[in-house]
Amino acid sequence: MTRALTWRAGTQAGRRWLAPAVWLLLLLAACLGMAQLEGLFRLVEPDSRAVVYARADFLVLLGRHLLVVGVAGLLAILVGVGAAVAVTRPGGRDFLPLVAQLASIGQTFPPVAVLALAVPVLGFGTLPIIVALVLYGLLPIVRNTLAGIEGIDPGVREAARGMGMTGGQLLRQVELPLAAPVILAGIRTSVTINIATAAIGATVGASNLGDPIISGIVNGNTAYVLQGAVLIGLLALTVDSLFARLQSRPVR
């Protein structure tokens, strides 16, 4: 009986990891085996000299892409969750509308425009795209953290204070755990969007999976564009399914 149960629990856990694993394998296979598909891309671009992007290794581009999105994501989480937590404290309430508004503006501002403005200040390379991604990714995180914390039953907060919890204990033991699923959903949206948005970094010299796309557009080589797009798509699906897996953990 117990064995049967653990066995079933085991396979269920296995099944939940299935989607991320499949997407990851496809992504790696695509990175490593793009050259093998030369015949296929030749059909798309019969006239071009080269049909498989070869200026850099796809794995290296993938690594750089992940790095940019990862750093921008971490910064956005730090700033976004931090700001949302600060304005839900008794002392910071006055700034709540301001912060909510600023985050919205961050997202309505096109990342391309941010890049254009950032390059003169920060120079070419990775830095401007990280700035653009942080700004662009803040809104879902701030919005969801606010919603998650504000959505907690006021009775729970009153009881926590009435029992003698300090502000810090209330935040760490009650508010953040209860808001976690909503916050995680915000991070998922933010990161997934930014995986696609990061591609524009290639226009300012941040080499990542956007390179083949930009290069394809510039040289009129649709095969390059396709290769970049497929890899970015697979990366987004991998990361998104990882988040889905995290979110499906039983949350009380």
Added chain:
Amino acid sequence: MIDLIHVTKRFGEETAVEDISLSVARGEFCVLVGTSGCGKSTTLRMINRLIEHSEGEIHIEGQQIRAFRGETLRRRMGYAIQSTGLFPHWTVERNIGLVPRLLKWPAERVRERVEELMTLLGLAVDEFAGKYPRQLSGGQAQRVGVARALAADPDILLMDEPFGALDPITRETLQEELRALQARLQKTIVFVTHDMDEALRLADRLVVMHQGRIRQQGHPLALLREPADDFVASLLGGEDRGLKEAALLPVSERMLPLGPRLVARERVVQHATLREALSIMLWRHAERLTVVDDEDIPIGELSLRRLVGARSHD
């Protein structure tokens, strides 16, 4: 034990509580009653400094509450509210053990205390310890809420309409259990309600509030017999006050020893209330009842005249 001296609370322009003075003795069950918005919750929450009072002084055992840190003060007092405020992501066991853990009791002692309290409040440890709040009925959740308030064995218990959301039967059961618990543990309780029957049933000291002020306070019987003004009289039940008073007095209060006359056919147990006795009389069309003890042995009799308190010898 708890003294409020000329306490006033203002929220901006609005005065929520105005110049109230109130002393609750050790072991006393004090009930604040009044219509919604009259300042009951505000008064209660000033005692544990969830709300800071604007004027006057509040003392606990002779010490100003401002002498303590808010958290320290609150860990020394139990607090139970209508919505229970149980943490939905914590098990019943963890919820009840909250304050002992805040006070850094060793884990083993917390566990023992939690089991003791669950037993005290009629929650089977095996069945409920691992459950989450959403798996509980309203009554069970409120028991957990009361257990959590009692966890660190505080001398003072503050309760804000804890039974307000329960069905009448569960509510009455919990009221009776709270009374019994109080008789046993001798806690000092300040209890807020807008339900006058609940207030009368529980209170040693009844405090009637209206528009932020105390209109009258004292023993429930004293208020029923001599309400200070028409407002208090009508809040206490108006014409129904006779029945409410009868509901507070036991049959043994008015019964006479068995007389020479024939024993009456209809019976009432000695610890029933006069209200219940009256109901039996109405129901059975009887003017006399035989009072029996728990073993159903006649020990006295009660006539309608005695019941209504007529000072005659019959």
